[in-house]
Amino acid sequence: MKIIVAYLMVVLIWSTTPVSIQLSQHNLDFFTAVSLRMWISALLSLPLVWLMRQRMSFSAQAIQSYLGGSLGIYGAMMSVYWGAAHIPSGLISVIYGLSPMLSGALAYLVLRERELTPVRLLALLVALSGLALVVSARISIDGLAWKGIVGSVVSVLCFAGSAVWVKQVGAGIHPMVQTSGTLWVSSLLYLLTLPVFGLNIPAERDLVSFAALGYLIVFGSLLAFVLYFYILRHLPTSRVTLITLIAPVLAIFWGYTLRDERLQWQSFAGAALLLLSLAVYQWHQAPDRWLRGFVSHRFSAVTKSVQKSKRQSS
16 A cells, blocks of 8 residues: 555656746756755755664665666756756656656666567557657747757656666665665765856745745655655566656646646647557557467468478479
């Protein structure tokens, strides 16, 4: 029951994260918004570790796990924040729907978790076709949309790689310790990046930006990451990333409700194609059985025909 509740909470939080990221950049540049979020989250994570009566681990395995998690917090968040202002928030979540496929492929290669079947490979090709439709639709109406697309795709790659990396290390540490360690490693990386982008806090405070930033710190970072690492310990990687199949539908709703985002029919068609391929990818057993049966039947028919021809010729 705990895992189910945690899973549903992550779905809800992740579906509201894209629109919250955009709202937090109402008068903050992308680096200021993301770095403030991670630095404050890291500071707040230590009291939570203490309240949960846990201790930070600094073993070699734990540090590797923190580094793996930071690929998803530093790499993924930096990328998606950089491009978030240029595409609707719902599309960010839709592009994140590629995550189960990418993490599934990586998990197969690294962890041998699940099988890459012909149907799954076909689903991946269909998903990429849907993504291409979404990309072409957005670029046709906004020349800067490529930034949002590139940022989101790079973010997905980092997220998928991070999930597999943490799973492979298998440090077995408490989710709150994993979250805090990952946030501190990521915060150090943001600090090292500070001279490149700088920190720009406007003199005039904007309530929307700071309210969204507060939501992202408390829910989007601390709570979501704790729940995410919790379910990642108890479920296969590909099952965890199934969240990205559910969240896009809710994210499109939040974008429409909170920011009046409207998608043209090409974007809807591409998103639907991508989500449909994800569904086939996740529930591939029946199509795989049908395909194996079809190939086996055809092969058997061809073999019998060849044998019959040989008998007749002899």
